Amino acid sequence: xxxxxxxxxxxxxxxxxxxxxxxxxxxxxxxxxxxxxxxxxxxxxxxxxxxxxxxxxxxxxxxxxxxxxxxxxxxxxxxxxxxxxxxxxxxxxxxxxxxxxxxxxxxxxxxxxxxxxxxxxxxxxxxxxxxxxxxxxxxxxxxxxxxxxxxxxxxxxxxxxxxxxxxxxxxxxxxxxxxxxxxxxxxxxxxxxxxxxxxxxxxxxxxxxxxxxxxxxxxxxxxxxxxxxxxxxxxxxxxxxxxxxxxxxxxxxxxxxxxxxxxxxxxxxxxxxxxxxxxxxxxxxxxxxxx
Amino acid sequence: xxxxxxxxxxxxxxxxxxxxxxxxxxxxxxxxxxxxxxxxxxxxxxxxxxxxxxxxxxxxxxxxxxxxxxxxxxxxxxxxxxxxxxxxxxxxxxxxxxxxxxxxxxxxxxxxxxxxxxxxxxxxxxxxxxxxxxxxxxxxxxxxxxxxxxxxxxxxxxxxxxxxxxxxxxxxxxxxxxxxxxxxxxxxxxxxxxxxxxxxxxxxxxxxxxxxxxxxxxxxxxxxxxxxxxxxxxxxxxxxxxxxxxxxxxxxxxxxxxx
Numbered sequence: 001x002x003x004x005x006x007x008x009x010x011x012x013x014x015x016x017x018x019x020x021x022x023x024x025x026x027x028x029x030x031x032x033x034x035x036x037x038x039x040x041x042x043x044x045x046x047x048x049x050x051x052x053x054x055x056x057x058x059x060x061x062x063x064x065x066x067x068x069x070x071x072x073x074x075x076x077x078x079x080x081x082x083x084x085x086x087x088x089x090x091x092x093x094x095x096x097x098x099x100x101x102x103x104x105x106x107x108x109x110x111x112x113x114x115x116x117x118x119x120x121x122x123x124x125x126x127x128x129x130x131x132x133x134x135x136x137x138x139x140x141x142x143x144x145x146x147x148x149x150x151x152x153x154x155x156x157x158x159x160x161x162x163x164x165x166x167x168x169x170x171x172x173x174x175x176x177x178x179x180x181x182x183x184x185x186x187x188x189x190x191x192x193x194x195x196x197x198x199x200x201x202x203x204x205x206x207x208x209x210x211x212x213x214x215x216x217x218x219x220x221x222x223x224x225x226x227x228x229x230x231x232x233x234x235x236x237x238x239x240x241x242x243x244x245x246x247x248x249x250x251x252x253x254x255x256x257x258x259x260x261x262x263x264x265x266x267x268x269x270x271x272x273x274x275x276x277x278x279x280x281x282x283x284x285x286x287x288x289x290x291x
Numbered sequence: 292x293x294x295x296x297x298x299x300x301x302x303x304x305x306x307x308x309x310x311x312x313x314x315x316x317x318x319x320x321x322x323x324x325x326x327x328x329x330x331x332x333x334x335x336x337x338x339x340x341x342x343x344x345x346x347x348x349x350x351x352x353x354x355x356x357x358x359x360x361x362x363x364x365x366x367x368x369x370x371x372x373x374x375x376x377x378x379x380x381x382x383x384x385x386x387x388x389x390x391x392x393x394x395x396x397x398x399x400x401x402x403x404x405x406x407x408x409x410x411x412x413x414x415x416x417x418x419x420x421x422x423x424x425x426x427x428x429x430x431x432x433x434x435x436x437x438x439x440x441x442x443x444x445x446x447x448x449x450x451x452x453x454x455x456x457x458x459x460x461x462x463x464x465x466x467x468x469x470x471x472x473x474x475x476x477x478x479x480x481x482x483x484x485x486x487x488x489x490x491x492x493x494x495x496x497x498x499x500x501x502x503x504x505x506x507x508x509x510x511x512x513x514x515x516x517x518x519x520x521x522x523x524x525x526x527x528x529x530x531x532x533x534x535x536x537x538x539x540x541x542x543x544x545x546x547x548x549x550x
Contacts, residue, residue, distance in 0.1 A: 163399070170385055170396045176345060177383040179367035180376070182400040182448065 003134030005252050011141045012210075013248025014148035018203035019225020020232065020240035021155060022196040027234045028172045029192035032093040036077065036101035037200050038222030042215060043104050044070040044201030045208050046112055049119045059122045066205065067198050074197030078190040108215040116212040125209055144206045151202055152241055155195070159237065168192055172235075220264070224251075227267035230274050233281025242283060294359065296321040296452055296483050297342070302353035302363075304334075304341045311337045313507045314353070319452070319500075324474060324484045326494040326515070328524075329504035335487040336380055338504070339454050342485075343377050344370045358451065372400055376450035380457050380487075382441040386430030390421055393429050393440055397447030407447070414443040417473060435466040442473070452483045459490045471497055495519050 019037065026034045047069045051062035081096050082088075088096075123143040130137040159165035170178040171188045178185055203225070204218060211217050224247060232243025247267060255263035274281060295318040304312040312334050319325050329335050341350050344367040355363040362370050371377075376397075385393050394414060398407045415422040418439040424432060429440055438458060445453055455474075459467040471493050478484055488494035495501055495515045502512040503524060511521065518524045 163395075166388075166392060166395060167399060169388060169392070170399075173385045173387055174383055176367075177379065177385065178396070179345065180343065180371060180379065180383075181396050181444065182368045182371040183396070184366070184368045 001256075004136065005256055006249065007135040007137060008141070009249040009252040010245060011144050011248075012252070013228075013245035014145055015203050015207050015221060015244075016224045016228045016247050017241045017244025018148055018151060018199055018206070019221050020228035020244045021152065021237065022200035022203065023225055023229045024232075024234055024237055024240040025155075025196035025199065026193055027229070028237075029168065029189055030082070030093065031090050032082075032097065033226065033229075033234070034077075034097045034193070034196070035094065035222075036097045036104060037196070037225070038218030039101045039104035039108070039215075040070065040073050040077070040197050041200035041204030041222075042218040043073060043108060044197070045119070045204035045213060045217070046108060048201075048205050049117065049208075049213055052120060063205070066201055070197040070201035071194040074192075074194035075190050077197075078193040082193075083186060083189075105215055112215070114214055114216075116214045119205070119208040119213050121205070121209055123209075140209060147202065147206060151199060155199065156237070158195070164188075164191065224267050227271045230271050230281060233283045236281065236283040239281055239283025243281065294321075295319055296358060297485070298354075298356040299338075299342065300354045300356075302338075302341060302350040302355065304337055304346060304349045305351050311507050312341065312350070315504075315507070315509060316353075317502060317509065319483060319485055321451075321483050322478065322481065323499045324478055324486060324497055326491075326498035326501045327485070327487045327504055328489070328491045328494060328501060328518075330489070333504040334507040335504055336456055337507075339377070339456050339485070339487055342370075343367055343375060343454060371448065371450075374449075374451035376445035376448045376453050378438075378441045378445045378453065378455040378458060380460060382434075382437045384429040384432070384437050384440050384444070387428055389426050389428055390432070390440060391425050393444050394421075394447050397444035400448060406449075410447055410449070414446065417476070418443060435462050435469075438462060438466070438470060442470070442477075446477065446482070450482060452485065453477060455484065455486045457487055457489060459488065459493065467493060491524070 019041075022037050023033060026032065026037070044066050048062050048066045051057045051065055052059065057065070077097070077100055081100055082093055085092055085096060121140065121143075123140040125138055125140045127139045128136050129139050129142050159168060167178065167183045167188050168191075170181070170183060171185050175185045178188070203221065207221050208217065225244065228244040228247040229240045230243070231247055232239035232241065234240065247270065250270065251263055251266050254266045297317070297319040299315060299317040302312055302315045303310060315334070315338055327335050327338065340346050342355055344362070344365055350363055353363070354361060357370070357373060357375060360373065362373065385396065388396065394411060398410070401407055420436055421439055421443060424436065429437060432440060442455070442458065458470045462470065467490065474484055474486065474497055486494055486498065495518055498515045500512070501515050501518045502509045503518070504510070511518070511524070513521070
């Protein structure tokens, strides 16, 4: 049973990890936790849904278009909303992201209604692919793990190996010094929001078959992703991924061994505990500025 | 003077409603080393920040031309792309990037891999210690090493004009000497240098031309030799006593012409 618990924790944890990573990318870039992340992912998931069911596209082209849409949505948030703020403090920007979240929520409610829909991915939820004494894995579970892993790997390579990644890291650390070296900080910021929106969108599509597709479907994953990010350390990319997996594990073990009713509270207890004892998260290391 | 590489005309810069620069004009000849001297709060850093475009919506008045092209009001990254580089006060290296990554950020606008590689070697030739620290995070370097890194990072962009803000700040005398020895070599590469310094002595030794700044204005200017010979500059910036009173105490009875 424990083996099964761990495997399903990894599956749900990898979705948390994606949400946490999405939060972390924008948080590192702007010092602002983007609370509209969930709704942006929800919108993108609806786009996938429409492409799949109304336009009859197959999964991969639909995914490709969704990624494009998500990127655009990220750019829109940065360009039309955040950038327009005059001498903003982080709090102003947080409020803007909450406003954007409510806008998207309202928009989705108006367009698609609060009716719950079923998204049909080419991965079956019931077909068991791996089955042994320790655990069983459905097709959807496996696809979730594989896709999440690929996304994490791509993001890692992007940030560690490319010039864009270097510019992102530079802007995260010192905006003025980045400008002095010819980096357009605004452009990098917009791209960061675009990329994080893509990561969130993929998490949304993966989580949609487990939940049902409705405008509030991403609330829970977003908050869990946020908790995971706090647990791992908002500013550490590998930290938030481990935080996501860890949160999935803690939650599942708690739910099984202690209390299923309180399972969803665990994440929030973790936020409180982490902020009490290690506010920078488990894996964040940063230089404290002398002077 | 031939067409100056940088021409600043009647620039006024405000911080909110406080005017920090009261009509600053300055011309820099290509290939020269120019020093701006002055005390704390005179407006030296503000002048550089205005030139490089780091202050939003500034300068309020006046024009800045770089290589014949008007650059005031442009974004910093656009100005940098035209061939200016900045070594800021307090170094501002990227603490959590390695030395190599810091230098690569400096080369962000360049595409020629070969040139970048050979320039990296050149920087390591200027500052061998950076090569030893190549994979270390810049935040772990000493102040002097960070200053070397900041200079190298700026040079990686192959600028035409290098702005340096107090490169000697907080460094030991030996390091100050070393940094000031490097500046003429930078000029020998064909790079024009605009240097802001409190250490007037050192600055005038290597500079061709100097400006003295006080309360947001240039109060005097001239060739480095002239300034070194100027009585006021001597007394107030070079610390050479003009006259000694009978009791052996210095009396500042002379009035500055520009106060």
